[in-house]
Amino acid sequence: MTFKEKVVPTIRVADCLLVPIQIDLDDKTVEQLQAQLLAEIQEQRVRAVILDVRMVEVIDSYISYTLSETAAMARLMGCRTVICGIRPPVALTLAQMGIELQGFLVARDLEHALALVWSP
Amino acid sequence: MARKAKELLDIPADDFEMVVRIVREEDIAVARQMAKQLAQGLGFSLADVTKVATAVSELARNIYRYAQTGKIMIRKRLEENGGPTIQVVAVDRGPGIEDVDLVLTRGYTTYERSLGIGLSGIRRLMDFFEVVSEVGTGTAVVVEKRRRKF
Amino acid sequence: MDKSRLEMLAEELGASEQEGKLWRKLLLGAVSGTTGNNLRETLREPLLGLLEELEPTALGAKLKLVIERVPTFPTAELFPLVLELCGELRHDREQAVRKLEDMLSELATPIIRIWTEVLLVPLIGSLDTDRAQAMAERLLERTSTTRARVVVVDVTGVPTIDTAAGGFLIEMFSAVKLLGAEVILTGLKPEIAHTLVKLGVDFRMVAIARDLEDALRQAIAMLEEEKRQRRQIAWGRGSNFPGEGGEHGDI
Incomplete structure (x- = not known):
């Protein structure tokens, strides 16, 4: 996958794909992100994807649904998905809507995320 | 019910501070941004700003998905003793909802790529929530959130 | 109306020395001949002081007396100014109450x-x-x-x-x-x-x-x-x- 095709630039750390989402997600970009990640999981043969959402200010039902869907697809490809850095207001909003981020391991920060990925 | 739906659909846009026409997918983000700015300006807490923005995002998406076009109208209201309140009215002349109560049940969706908690999620986030809909006429959703005392 | 009579009126109105000063400033400012925004600016400070110092009813009664005694008093200018100042005071007070409530809420649930x-x-x-x-x-x-x-x-x-x-x-x-x-x-x-x-x-x-x-x-x-x-x-x-x-x- 060429750099131009990526919605979010990714970093490979050991056998993980680190995805720092630095843009505000909307319907189109989250769909593009899904396609991008699936392609990268296959290309780079990583065993975990770490989504860092520290910069994301709004996660609504569709975005969270598409992300959960991506996690489920990644799992079918033998890849774990960790989400980290959810902002406190976003966490409260998701919780109040009753949205669970299914299929994700939830981490406090990158260090915790890597520990979750490498734990047996 | 039918009368009320028509009344809300014809509500003049001039009475609102912000009006966003939902035509393209990108308009969802525009509406969300507008709501966020207004809530921030009124001194809502960061969490409540996020809740208002998220609710508007859901409302705008519902319009785009089910009715293709519509309007999101936002205004502030000053309550007697409750502090400022944000009111959001989402209207469309789409197909309308046959059974509103059914749609509000968690998990219901007519669109396969959605979590189906759109409307019920909005209701949980806001202080006031009302849907008026008529098949063939359109749908209007009115939601409100007041600024918390603390 | 000459200055000494205004001074006397101010003394009569002022229950305390501080209040008397405010009345003197208000009365002299009101008949000083300035108009428009300048007048509003001159009246603003003493009026705000009086609003803080006096009960609304007492202030109302005294202002009525002033209007009766001083024929050149700019009543029309005064009225909107009083309303504006009342609004400002209320806003300040609400802000203070909000701050206290925030503080209370934090004290009530420590983390x-x-x-x-x-x-x-x-x-x-x-x-x-x-x-x-x-x-x-x-x-x-x-x-x-x-x-x-x-x-x-x-x-x-x-x-x-x-x-x-x-x-x-x-x-x-x-x-x-x-x-x-x-x-x-x-x-x-x-x-x-x-x-x-x-x-x-x-x-x-x-x-x-x-x-x-x-x-x-x-x-x-x-x-x-x-x-x-x-x-x-x-x-x-x-x-x-x-x-x-x-x-x-x-x-």
Whole structure:
């Protein structure tokens, strides 16, 4: 996958794909992100994807649904998905809507995320 | 019910501070941004700003998905003793909802790529929530959130 | 109307020396001949002082007397100015009250760091108020900034938990978990446990502790477990940081 095709630039750390989402997600970009990640999981043969959402200010039902869907697809490809850095207001909003981020391991920060990925 | 739906659909846009026409997918983000700015300006807490923005995002998406076009109208209201309140009215002349109560049940969706908690999620986030809909006429959703005392 | 008579009137109106000064300033300013914005600016300060000093009825009666005695008094200019100043004063007061309420709300629900990376929140009072929402927001912020791993929620000080309060707690717990921290709930009284089960509120997503001591013990055990896992990972991987993926069949 060429750099131009990526919605979010990714970093490979050991056998993980680190995805720092630095843009505000909307319907189109989250769909593009899904396609991008699936392609990268296959290309780079990583065993975990770490989504860092520290910069994301709004996660609504569709975005969270598409992300959960991506996690489920990644799992079918033998890849774990960790989400980290959810902002406190976003966490409260998701919780109040009753949205669970299914299929994700939830981490406090990158260090915790890597520990979750490498734990047996 | 039918009368009320028509009344809300014809509500003049001039009475609102912000009006966003939902035509393209990108308009969802525009509406969300507008709501966020207004809530921030009124001194809502960061969490409540996020809740208002998220609710508007859901409302705008519902319009785009089910009715293709519509309007999101936002205004502030000053309550007697409750502090400022944000009111959001989402209207469309789409197909309308046959059974509103059914749609509000968690998990219901007519669109396969959605979590189906759109409307019920909005209701949980806001202080006031009302849907008026008529098949063939359109749908209007009115939601409100007041600024918390603390 | 000459100056000395205005001075006399000011003295008559002023119950105290301070008040007399304000009246003198107001009266002299009013008949000084300035108009428009300049006049408003001159009247503004003494009028604000009088509004703060006097009861509304007393001020009203005195202003009526002034208007009767001083024919050249610019009543038309005064009226909107008084309304404007009243609005300003009310706004200031509301701001002050808000600040106090914020302070009270913070004092009422402290968030205490009881151990490295462990926060304790003793909840007091009812849970369906604005105060509870504000507390949840503060807890989330603190959990995030301190990178706490465990949050102990003590509900000993909560008199009853109904469906709404139970729902609020579940939301708060889910939000804390979305930050990647664990929740330990403690202090559930028998009556509350009884109602919760009857209401169908289950706290399956959190750990429950008998008392604070038990909660702390569980929290430390959680920290130890994480440390142990981390050591295991470091040991298992050794210094060979893998460059290529897809060849770790051992894990």
